[in-house]
Every structure is written in structure tokens, then in C-alpha cells.
Amino acid sequence: MTVQTIRAIRTVSQAFALACVFAGLNLVTSSEVAAQARPDTRNYTCEQAQALVKQRGQIVMNTGPSTFDRFVANGSYCVEPHAVTRALFAPTKDVKQCNVGRRCVERVNPRSNR
Numbered sequence: 001m002t003v004q005t006i007r008a009i010r011t012v013s014q015a016f017a018l019a020c021v022f023a024g025l026n027l028v029t030s031s032e033v034a035a036q037a038r039p040d041t042r043n044y045t046c047e048q049a050q051a052l053v054k055q056r057g058q059i060v061m062n063t064g065p066s067t068f069d070r071f072v073a074n075g076s077y078c079v080e081p082h083a084v085t086r087a088l089f090a091p092t093k094d095v096k097q098c099n100v101g102r103r104c105v106e107r108v109n110p111r112s113n114r
Contacts, residue, residue, distance in 0.1 A: 038062050041090040046098035049090070053101035061100075063090040071101030078104035 040062040041049050053059055058077040062068045072078065075085045085102035092098040 038068065041092050041098070041100055044092055046092040046095040046100070049092050049098060049100045059101075061090070069103065072104055073101060075102075075104070080104060080106055082107045 038060060039052065042063075044052065049061070052061075053071045054073050056073075058070065058072045060068055060070050069088060069090060071088055071090075072085060075083065078085065083104045084107050086105050087099050088101050088103040089097040090100045092100070
């Protein structure tokens with residue numbers, strides 16, 4: 001191999017390594033941004049959080065430092081065929097346990113409404 005070939009390989013290898021580092025940083029940054037972009041029930045009043053669920057129909061919101069839930073306005077947003085909804089409570093700015101929206105749950109007995 002010539003000195004030029006070795007230098008070219010080294011330059012390509014360094015460029016690839018640098019690209020991998022930047023790609024990794026981008027993934028971390030993207031996931032952090034996604035987590036920050038999710039609304040947090042604790043930043044809204046109870047009424048505001050309820051209005052957000054009604055407006056969007058379904059929404060995933062942070063409910064604590066490392067917890068989140070999917071809130072739905074009604075059963076039409078459930079994907080399971082025999083699902084029903086139950087009240088879903090979360091902390092808000094003004095209420096410790098606000099009935100923010102509904103949660104989809106599998107019906108215990110598909111032949112009944114329970």
C-alpha cells in the first residue's frame with residue numbers, strides 16, 4: 001500500500017467514526033426532545049388538562065418525573081374490540097387527583113357492559 005492509500009483509509013475511518021458519534025448524539029437529543037415535547041399534567045390546571053384530552057381525543061401525557069399515561073376522551077379511541085373506558089386520574093397544578101380523561105381497559109366479560 002502506498003502512503004496516499006493509507007492516509008485516505010485513515011481519513012475515511014476518522015470521518016466514519018465522527019459520523020457515528022454525531023448520529024449517536026442526535027439519537028439522544030431526539031429522544032430527549034420527544035420526552036420534553038410530551039405535555040405534563042402537572043403543568044396544567046385540572047380543567048386545562050381535561051380540555052386538552054377532549055380537544056385531541058387521545059393524548060399521551062407525562063404524569064410524573066418518569067411516568068406517563070394515555071388519556072382518551074371516549075371509547076371510540078380504544079383499539080381493542082371489546083374495550084371499555086374507566087376514569088383516569090392524574091395530578092395537575094391545582095388538583096392532586098384530577099379526572100383528566102379515560103383509560104381503555106379490556107372488558108372482563110365481553111357479553112356484558114362491565
